[in-house]
Amino acid sequence: GENVEQHPSTLSVQEGDSAVIKCTYSDSASNYFPWYKQELGKRPQLIIDIRSNVGEKKDQRIAVTLNKTAKHFSLHITETQPEDSAVYFCAASIRSGGSYIPTFGRGTSLIVHP
Amino acid sequence: SAVISQKPSRDICQRGTSLTIQCQVDSQVTMMFWYRQQPGQSLTLIATANQGSEATYESGFVIDKFPISRPNLTFSTLTVSNMSPEDSSIYLCSVGGGIMNTEAFFGQGTRLTVV
Numbered sequence: 649g650e651n652v653e654q655h656p657s658t659l660s661v662q663e664g665d666s667a668v669i670k671c672t673y674s675d676s677a678s679n680y681f682p683w684y685k686q687e688l689g690k691r692p693q694l695i696i697d698i699r700s701n702v703g704e705k706k707d708q709r710i711a712v713t714l715n716k717t718a719k720h721f722s723l724h725i726t727e728t729q730p731e732d733s734a735v736y737f738c739a740a741s742i743r744s745g746g747s748y749i750p751t752f753g754r755g756t757s758l759i760v761h762p
Numbered sequence: 763s764a765v766i767s768q769k770p771s772r773d774i775c776q777r778g779t780s781l782t783i784q785c786q787v788d789s790q791v792t793m794m795f796w797y798r799q800q801p802g803q804s805l806t807l808i809a810t811a812n813q814g815s816e817a818t819y820e821s822g823f824v825i826d827k828f829p830i831s832r833p834n835l836t837f838s839t840l841t842v843s844n845m846s847p848e849d850s851s852i853y854l855c856s857v858g859g860g861i862m863n864t865e866a867f868f869g870q871g872t873r874l875t876v877v
Contacts, residue, residue, distance in 0.1 A: 680863045691854065691868040692805070737804065741863050744810075747793055748863035750856075754804040 650675040650742035654753025662761050667728050669756045671738035672720040678740040680748065681714060681721045686735045686755075695736075696723070728760045764789055764857050768869025775845055775876050782841045783872045785855035790835035795856040796828070799871070805854065811838045845876045 651674040661667050673681075682697035698705045698712045698721065705712050709728075714721040725732055735755045741748035765788040775781050785794065793812055797805040808828055809817040817830040831839045842849050852873050858866030 682865050684866070691870050692866075693868075694865045697865060739866070741859055747861050748859040749793075749795070749807070749810060750859050750866050751807075752805045757802075 650678060650740055650751040652738060652740050652751050652753045654738050654756060656756060657754065658757045658759070660759045660761065661728050663728060663730060665728055667725045667732070667758055667760075669723045669736055669738070669758070670720060671722070671740075671753050672718075673740040673751075674719065675740065675742055676716075676719065677743055680741050681712070682739050682750070683712060683723050684737045684739065684752075686737065688734070692737060725758075728758075730760050730762050733758055733760045764791065764867040766855060766857065766867055766869040768855055768872060770872055771870060772873040773875070775874065777846050777876055779845055780841055780843045781845065781874060782839050783853055783855070785838045785840075785869050787836045787857055791857045791860070792835070793857065793860050794832065794838045795859075795866075796830065796838075796840045797854045797856060799852045799854060801851075808840070808853075842874065845874075847876045850874055850876045 654671045679700035684692035685695045686692040696710050696712050698714050709726045711724040735757050737755050738753040739750045741750050767786045796808040799805050807820050808823045809819045811817045811830045811832040813832045813835050829841045852871045854871045855869040856866050
């Protein structure tokens, strides 16, 4: 099955700095890589995703890069703000019986200090 | 997108009892997922529930402890049986993945405390 590793587990930055979270996956058949943000006491919500036919995708201050050869993908947040503080999860999907099942990384707790 | 209503949002239960969590989706979906999230931890998949068939359980989770129902394409329940304090956690239902391999949407979660 798929195995998703995520680093670091905790990331502390100053407001305005950049933050980078990295994930690796094991199943070369995975082709969809979403990132979720979970604020305290709330449900995880998608912030950005990338499919395997694209190497990079950007949405304002957030970008994701994908290296299929090395089987790793990263989340980049620029000009961080205190409201970016949350837990971030990466995910990759394994194919099972004709459908895809998401597998999540262990999460990164991002703390942005004002 | 999908809107998922999950209830109860929280409960405090006595050990040895059972709790059933309900999940209602606003559209028909083939696969529904049940996750457990312990404090500060990631999302651990308990089982995948398909309508019309038995749920598929992940390693470490068994049907006797976590029976699941999936009576139609918009609804599922997860029961946590014979609870112990170790079952205290947040339980989330989710839809997504599937044939089109789409993003996951989550219910608001059920915060369970077993005393």
